[in-house]
Amino acid sequence: MDPQDRPPRIFLSPPHIGEREQIYVREAFDTNWIAPLGPHVEAFEQELAAYAGCAGAAALSSGTAAIHLALRLAGVGPGDDVFVSSLTFVASVNPILYQGANPVLIDSDEESWNLSVPALKRAFADAEQAGRLPKAVVVVNLYGQSADMDPILELCDAYGVPVIEDAAESLGATYKGRQSGTLGAYGIYSFNGNKIITTSGGGMLVSNDAVALERARHWATQAREPAAHYEHTQIGYNYRLSNVLAGVGRGQLQVLEERVAARRAVFARYEQALGGIPGIRFMPEASYGRSTRWLTALTVNPAEAGVTSAQLIAALAEANIESRPVWKPMHRQPLLEVYRYYPHDKGDSVSDRLFEQGMCLPSGSSLSEHDQDRVIACLLATIQGWRYRHESA
Numbered sequence: 001m002d003p004q005d006r007p008p009r010i011f012l013s014p015p016h017i018g019e020r021e022q023i024y025v026r027e028a029f030d031t032n033w034i035a036p037l038g039p040h041v042e043a044f045e046q047e048l049a050a051y052a053g054c055a056g057a058a059a060l061s062s063g064t065a066a067i068h069l070a071l072r073l074a075g076v077g078p079g080d081d082v083f084v085s086s087l088t089f090v091a092s093v094n095p096i097l098y099q100g101a102n103p104v105l106i107d108s109d110e111e112s113w114n115l116s117v118p119a120l121k122r123a124f125a126d127a128e129q130a131g132r133l134p135k136a137v138v139v140v141n142l143y144g145q146s147a148d149m150d151p152i153l154e155l156c157d158a159y160g161v162p163v164i165e166d167a168a169e170s171l172g173a174t175y176k177g178r179q180s181g182t183l184g185a186y187g188i189y190s191f192n193g194n195k196i197i198t199t200s201g202g203g204m205l206v207s208n209d210a211v212a213l214e215r216a217r218h219w220a221t222q223a224r225e226p227a228a229h230y231e232h233t234q235i236g237y238n239y240r241l242s243n244v245l246a247g248v249g250r251g252q253l254q255v256l257e258e259r260v261a262a263r264r265a266v267f268a269r270y271e272q273a274l275g276g277i278p279g280i281r282f283m284p285e286a287s288y289g290r291s292t293r294w295l296t297a298l299t300v301n302p303a304e305a306g307v308t309s310a311q312l313i314a315a316l317a318e319a320n321i322e323s324r325p326v327w328k329p330m331h332r333q334p335l336l337e338v339y340r341y342y343p344h345d346k347g348d349s350v351s352d353r354l355f356e357q358g359m360c361l362p363s364g365s366s367l368s369e370h371d372q373d374r375v376i377a378c379l380l381a382t383i384q385g386w387r388y389r390h391e392s393a
Contacts, residue, residue: 010375012322013194013295016366020254024247037221038243044250048204051253052179054187055208058216059241059249063168063190063203067138068095069216069239070164070186070205074136076101081132083123085115085140085147085166086329086341087351092140092166093330104134105331107344108351112286113297114147115139116350117155119342124159137163139184141170142327143283143360144196144263144294146180153183164188168203171196172260175289181206191245196259196294196365197252199245260292262365266372267293270361273376274298277383279305297326299357307383309359315382321375326358 024040033039041059049057060066076082078100084093086105096103104123109116120137127133137156139147149165156163167173167181168190174180181187186209191202207213218224223236241249267282274280279301285291300309309325316323329351331341343349362375 006320007374008320010321010362010367010371011364012324012360012362014364014366015193015198015200016259016364017198017248018251018255021248021251024250025244028244028247033243036240036242038246040243040246040250041241044241044246044253045204047250047253048189049206051256052182052187052206054179054182054206056206056210056213058205058213058220059246060203060205060220060239061241062091062201062239063166063188063192064091064095065220065237065239066188066190066203066205067092067164067166068098068237069219070188071095071099071101071136071138072219073186073212073216074162074164076135080135081127082136082138083120083134083161084138084330085142086331087113087142087327087354088140088166088330089168089327090330090333090335091168092138093336096138101135103330103336103339105329105336105339105341107329107342107349108142108354109148109344110350111284112145112148113142113283113350113354114145115152116342116344117148117151119344120152120155123340123342124155128159133159134161137161138166139163140166140168141173141180143297144170144173144292145283145286146170146173146175146183146289146291148286148288149175149183162186168192169195169294170292172256172292173290177289180289182208185209186212191249191252196263196292197249197256199241199249199252202241202245202249259365260290263293263296263363264291266363266365266367267296269369269372270296270298270376274379277305279303293363295360296363297358297360299326299354300359301357305383309357312379312382313359316375316378319374319378321378322362324360326354326360328355 163184165184165187170180191199220239225231283297
């Protein structure tokens with residue numbers, strides 16, 4: 001097909017910018033607050049903390065930076081162990097390596113696709129027997145849904161280990177009436193360009209520990225001491241969010257609930273159109289809270305559907321539609337394959353199965369019904385085509 005004849009590109013999760021963001025950005029330019037920090041940064045922190053229902057927040061350059069500072073606040077250092085979800089993006093794990101610590105990778109469960117409590121229990125039992133408890137547990141909330149936090153927190157509290165909640169993908173989700181990201185000692189959000197709200201690039205560290213947040217802000221501004229000259233007694237980082245990008249974030253935060261509703265509506269249309277096809281199973285919504293459906297994720301059982309997720313992804317790509325596999329688990333990454341991994345049950349790795357059969361569909365809050373119909377039509381045609389060829393063979 002001639003590239004000029006191809007239909008417009010449909011992206012997986014593009015930014016969705018409105019008019020309110022421009023007001024705050026224009027204000028930053030009008031007042032010449034272009035450099036890092038400024039009134040929008042402080043206001044964004046206060047407004048997000050109020051939305052999440054926590055004591056405070058620190059606006060940072062990325063969600064990865066927020067995880068890094070949370071690990072440092074938890075006392076993680078060289079040689080320590082940190083338990084972390086395996087089914088995630090590498091940014092959940094890299095900060096553990098920054099601190100010279102060892103990730104111990106934990107599988108998911110079928111009900112939420114998030115951290116497996118049985119696997120976590122076995123990991124803790126082994127750690128206790130070895131006299132080597134982890135310094136922290138990083139719980140990832142996948143694709144807009146919270147992990148089952150109560151049993152995780154109960155287990156971690158019993159061992160005296162702090163929980164860092166990686167809510168990069170789940171801002172706006174709830175767990176038993178509380179906002180995702182606010183149940184652990186520290187929570188992190190990402191405002192990367194593909195997230196449910198964006199500042200182009202940015203993140204937030206949230207906590208009910210105001211003193212810890214002040215330490216994080218200090219480290220995030222190169223740990224500069226309050227002196228007329230440049231005085232430094234600790235290692236610091238250039239991790240603070242700019243005033244301009246914070247202005248974008250303030251505008252985005254005002255429409256977060258609208259973005260959640262839009263993505264849930266996208267999911268509902270996919271489920272209605274595809275949910276009855278044998279072998280197609282959508283990521284379940286756990287009974288304990290609301291998923292934002294940041295990405296519509298599903299699995300394809302080839303024995304029932306007659307087609308693989310990889311074939312569907314390829315067909316969508318041919319139609320100029322972006323889709324992706326479910327995250328490749330960290331225990332299968334060359335960078336991390338030397339580290340310990342605890343499957344959901346012995347001989348049953350849920351995250352491996354989700355990776356092998358899973359895929360994510362275009363899910364942007366600005367996705368039109370017309371474009372979604374293109375996605376659905378391509379999937380249906382591919383599934384029906386493979387079935388026809390198989391039955392005719």
